[in-house]
Amino acid sequence: MAIEVAYMVAAAHAAVKARVARIDALNVYPVPDGDTGTNMLLTLGSALEETSGKSYGSREEASKACARAALMGARGNSGVILSQMIRGACEVLADRSSLDAEAFAAGLEGARERAYSSVHEPVEGTMLTVIKDAALAAREAADGGDADLATVADVARQAAHDSVGRTPQSLDVLREAGVVDAGGLGVAVILDGLYACITGQKIEVPETEEKAPNLEAIHAEEEAWGYCTELLVEGFDGDVEEFTEHVYASGRSVFVVADDDVVKVHLHTQDPGEALSYAGGFGRLAGVKVDDMEAQVRARGEEKRPAARLGVVAASRGEGNRALFEQMGAVVVEGGQGENPSAAELTGAVEKTGARSVVMLPNNKNIVPTAQQVGELVEAQIHVVPTTNIAAGLAVMVGFDAEGEPDEVVGEMLEISESLCVGEVTRSVRDARIGDREVPEGAYMGFLGGELMAVEEGVRDAALVLAKEIVGEGADVLTLLGGEELVEADLAAILDGIKDLDGDLEVETRDGGQPLYPLQMVAE
Amino acid sequence: MTTAVVTDSTTSLAPGVLERPDVRVVPLTFHFGADETYRDKVDMSNEEFYERLGDSDVFPTTAQPAPGAFVEAYEALSDYDDVLVLTLSSEFSGTHDSARQAAGMVDRPVHVLDTRSAEMGSGLILLEALRCIDEGGDFEDVRRAAERAVGGARVLFAVGTLEYLAKSGRIGRAQRLLGTALDVRPVLEVADGEIVPFKRTRGRKRQMATIVEEVRPAAEAGRPLYFGHIAAPELLSELAERLGVEEKLVAEIGGVVGSHVGLGAYGVAHL
Numbered sequence: 001m002a003i004e005v006a007y008m009v010a011a012a013h014a015a016v017k018a019r020v021a022r023i024d025a026l027n028v029y030p031v032p033d034g035d036t037g038t039n040m041l042l043t044l045g046s047a048l049e050e051t052s053g054k055s056y057g058s059r060e061e062a063s064k065a066c067a068r069a070a071l072m073g074a075r076g077n078s079g080v081i082l083s084q085m086i087r088g089a090c091e092v093l094a095d096r097s098s099l100d101a102e103a104f105a106a107g108l109e110g111a112r113e114r115a116y117s118s119v120h121e122p123v124e125g126t127m128l129t130v131i132k133d134a135a136l137a138a139r140e141a142a143d144g145g146d147a148d149l150a151t152v153a154d155v156a157r158q159a160a161h162d163s164v165g166r167t168p169q170s171l172d173v174l175r176e177a178g179v180v181d182a183g184g185l186g187v188a189v190i191l192d193g194l195y196a197c198i199t200g201q202k203i204e205v206p207e208t209e210e211k212a213p214n215l216e217a218i219h220a221e222e223e224a225w226g227y228c229t230e231l232l233v234e235g236f237d238g239d240v241e242e243f244t245e246h247v248y249a250s251g252r253s254v255f256v257v258a259d260d261d262v263v264k265v266h267l268h269t270q271d272p273g274e275a276l277s278y279a280g281g282f283g284r285l286a287g288v289k290v291d292d293m294e295a296q297v298r299a300r301g302e303e304k305r306p307a308a309r310l311g312v313v314a315a316s317r318g319e320g321n322r323a324l325f326e327q328m329g330a331v332v333v334e335g336g337q338g339e340n341p342s343a344a345e346l347t348g349a350v351e352k353t354g355a356r357s358v359v360m361l362p363n364n365k366n367i368v369p370t371a372q373q374v375g376e377l378v379e380a381q382i383h384v385v386p387t388t389n390i391a392a393g394l395a396v397m398v399g400f401d402a403e404g405e406p407d408e409v410v411g412e413m414l415e416i417s418e419s420l421c422v423g424e425v426t427r428s429v430r431d432a433r434i435g436d437r438e439v440p441e442g443a444y445m446g447f448l449g450g451e452l453m454a455v456e457e458g459v460r461d462a463a464l465v466l467a468k469e470i471v472g473e474g475a476d477v478l479t480l481l482g483g484e485e486l487v488e489a490d491l492a493a494i495l496d497g498i499k500d501l502d503g504d505l506e507v508e509t510r511d512g513g514q515p516l517y518p519l520q521m522v523a524e
Numbered sequence: 525m526t527t528a529v530v531t532d533s534t535t536s537l538a539p540g541v542l543e544r545p546d547v548r549v550v551p552l553t554f555h556f557g558a559d560e561t562y563r564d565k566v567d568m569s570n571e572e573f574y575e576r577l578g579d580s581d582v583f584p585t586t587a588q589p590a591p592g593a594f595v596e597a598y599e600a601l602s603d604y605d606d607v608l609v610l611t612l613s614s615e616f617s618g619t620h621d622s623a624r625q626a627a628g629m630v631d632r633p634v635h636v637l638d639t640r641s642a643e644m645g646s647g648l649i650l651l652e653a654l655r656c657i658d659e660g661g662d663f664e665d666v667r668r669a670a671e672r673a674v675g676g677a678r679v680l681f682a683v684g685t686l687e688y689l690a691k692s693g694r695i696g697r698a699q700r701l702l703g704t705a706l707d708v709r710p711v712l713e714v715a716d717g718e719i720v721p722f723k724r725t726r727g728r729k730r731q732m733a734t735i736v737e738e739v740r741p742a743a744e745a746g747r748p749l750y751f752g753h754i755a756a757p758e759l760l761s762e763l764a765e766r767l768g769v770e771e772k773l774v775a776e777i778g779g780v781v782g783s784h785v786g787l788g789a790y791g792v793a794h795l
Contacts, residue, residue: 035585038558071629072592075553077618080591084625118625245581248691324705398708398724476727479706506727508707524726 003062006051008197013044015193016186023189026182036182039076043083044190046073059097063090078183081115081127085187088114101152105142108135108156125170127183133163134191153195160188226251226327228291229272233263233283243282250275270327310406311353311380314361314393315341315371318484318513321390328397336364336390336514346374350382357381357406359413363393365450383410385417388450390514391481391522392422421473421523423448423466425459426516444518459490459518464497466521471502475523478505481512486519494519527663528604529653530597532589532619533564534612535639536647536752536775546604546657548597552612552619554586554779565778573779574755577787583691584783588618594626598634606663609636610650610670613717616642616784635663637670640717641677643781644750644793647773649673651748652795673795679714680722680738681752681791682731682759686710688786689719711735732759735792736766742794743767750775753790754782760790767792 016023016037023037050069056062067083067090074083092110096103112135116122137159141147147155167181168174174181195201229251236243240263251267263282269275272290279285312330316322317339322332331349335341350358358380360371365388375382387393399412425446432439434452439445444462446454454465470478478498482491491509498507514520526546533551541547551563556576562568564586568576577584594609601607609627614620620638627634639646649670656669683689689712709731713722722738725731743749749767752775753760764772777789 039587068592071595072590074590074592074622075587077588077621080588080618080622080625083590083592118621120621120624242581245583249687327705394706395726398706398726401724476729506707510705524730 003056005062009048011193011197012190013048015189016041019189026179036078039079040186042075043079060094063094084114084118085111101142101149105138108138125167127187130163130184130187134160150199157191157195160191164188226268226270227272230266230289232286235283236261236263238282308355310357311355312359313349320511320513347377350378360384361387361393363387363390389520391520395522423521424517425462425519460493463494467498470523477524478507479522480509481520483514483518525662526604527606527666528601531610534642536643550589550593552780554584564780570776586780591622591626594623598630607634613640614638615717644752645677645679648750676795679793684788748795750793755787756790
């Protein structure tokens with residue numbers, strides 16, 4: 001007796017192949033790695049390759065070959081579970097003389113058992129639940145007596161699709177993302193394929209059983225960071241993969257859903273303008289919505305936020321600097337050279353952090369004493385890290401970790417602060433004499449560690465005198481903060497000059513926007 | 525009583541290990557897009573992989589071995605009384621599950637142990653097990669030696685960027701190193717099977733100094749060390765030199781782990 005099984009495997013394979021993109025897209029995590037459909041398809045592909053065009057001497061031989069091929073070709077977690085289902089079904093069918101209603105139900109039961117026992121801790125709301133529900137429905141139909149094979153297969157596939165629809169009720173991650181389980185849908189699709197094969201019919205593919213990710217649910221979970229930006233690109237013309245990669249790289253909580261020539265995008269970014277102009281290069285923008293997430297959180301009030309263990313208050317000037325500090329988790333008080341904040345302003349900021357322990361970054365030597373005084377005015381424990389410019393404050397922020405052990409984190413931030421070499425360039429407001437140096441009004445003065453090192457006519461020369469000193473001391477990283485007066489050409493010349501001094505020095509530039517200091521720098 | 529060892533391809537193999545008759549290595553796979561599948565450390569040279577990783581704008585994905593591949597390895601070792609399987613941390617991959625499922629599919633006792641580590645870390649654990657075999661230990665001795673090494677192994681490594689780990693979803697608690705407004709060069713640790721942040725540093729020099737400081741006691745005490753890198757041989761030599769290590773064991777990280785940590789990463793494991 002010649003046994004062929006390839007036609008059944010081919011039907012399952014074809015069914016998954018038709019839906020592979022949809023299954024892959026059902027990815028709850030905001031990373032572009034949805035590959036459940038692909039993995040299931042490759043697993044079936046391995047079984048198909050083995051059985052294709054072959055006839056076996058016995059059912060047992062055919063079953064064994066098919067099961068082994070699936071196990072060998074299993075790919076990814078969903079593929080491994082699928083291979084166990086195939087193995088379970090094959091083991092049952094090996095003993096049957098024909099594929100009838102009862103055998104079909106028993107096969108699904110075998111699949112269910114192998115699938116459950118292959119997983120260390122079975123999770124409901126996944127492909128396991130779907131095969132279980134399908135097997136249960138098939139068994140009931142088969143035991144009814146008068147159901148034929150086609151009816152049992154139909155009942156099983158219907159039950160599987162119903163079960164897929166219920167997966168979000170069992171798994172919070174699915175419910176929150178507003179998607180059904182990808183592996184579960186794969187199982188239902190395979191049963192569609194088997195039913196089609198048995199009846200020789202073309203199956204109807206339900207259009208709407210999966211929804212696009214539910215953005216409301218995502219919003220509830222995601223962090224308050226940057227601007228929540230949503231848009232549609234209509235008439236999308238370009239490489240979707242390239243587009244997706246770019247969007248994922250440029251923000252957080254990213255979702256990109258492509259459907260024919262319409263691409264829907266959701267992301268959190270500090271720079272929604274960049275996202276819009278990039279997307280605009282691929283088609284017409286529609287449904288653009290930009291919300292300031294951080295403002296929304298501020299508006300929601302403090303009660304909802306659990307008390308953080310450690311917060312940071314930073315005194316800073318300039319829009320760019322404010323954004324940098326806020327991005328790293330600090331509460332910013334506007335103030336610095338020429339505009340020192342009051343103790344009351346600092347106290348208010350400390351309360352705003354909601355933390356029991358707060359690091360103060362004065363970022364200016366005139367604010368250090370005020371910061372120290374705050375300790376007597378608030379309940380929170382205050383740690384002053386005496387940073388003397390904004391660049392130093394940002395470097396110290398690198399050591400901040402809101403979830404870390406407060407004492408350790410404060411120690412780390414102090415350690416960074418002590419290892420910094422701090423410099424700035426500013427203009428003289430009058431003729432003066434500092435030490436033995438004449439400083440004419442309008443001259444650019446370069447300070448390093450508070451000491452006057454350069455008096456030059458231009459900002460470039462003053463900056464490079466400081467850079468030379470810094471290179472001489474063997475620095476590793478130099479961070480430059482451009483002030484509001486600094487023009488592009490000067491910055492470019494300064495960067496070139498630094499490169500000539502030391503090609504190995506890692507230089508990082510940020511647009512701080514602080515007044516009075518065209519340049520602040522910190523070397524580490 | 526004879527013992528054989530099966531491991532997966534993410535374990536760094538010291539010279540000579542692959543040639544041993546009592547060792548079998550089961551490859552994981554990595555993929556550039558849906559159409560290109562490669563077996564880890566088999567189908568593509570490391571050099572070529574590093575070049576592809578640098579050039580490609582698709583992030584490669586990786587997959588655990590099928591249980592069947594482990595079954596084959598177990599069956600190939602039928603001349604041995606016992607089989608010990610050392611797998612990649614189950615926090616990173618389903619490889620451990622595949623190995624365990626395969627153990628239930630053969631008619632012989634197979635003991636599967638999660639190394640809670642990868643590459644150089646699991647490489648050291650494998651070496652401890654093999655040393656015990658070579659010293660005539662029975663299966664229980666070998667298993668205990670491996671378990672002891674699992675408890676003691678530690679990997680410290682530096683990455684050029686957190687981008688690859690973040691995209692791969694294997695960043696674990698190091699998640700909170702993301703989102704700084706300035707570039708950081710973090711030092712990470714594999715501890716109890718997970719990637720955890722060790723220290724945020726700025727600049728290559730400090731990144732290396734952090735590892736040197738942390739590993740120096742182990743190096744000075746003569747504990748086993750295993751170095752590894754992804755296209756960063758110079759940095760690695762400098763690290764070894766600063767630790768005062770002359771005869772060093774060096775692994776080139778393969779495609780699977782490389783896909784998750786990215787180019788320019790280097791580090792050292794110690795027991």
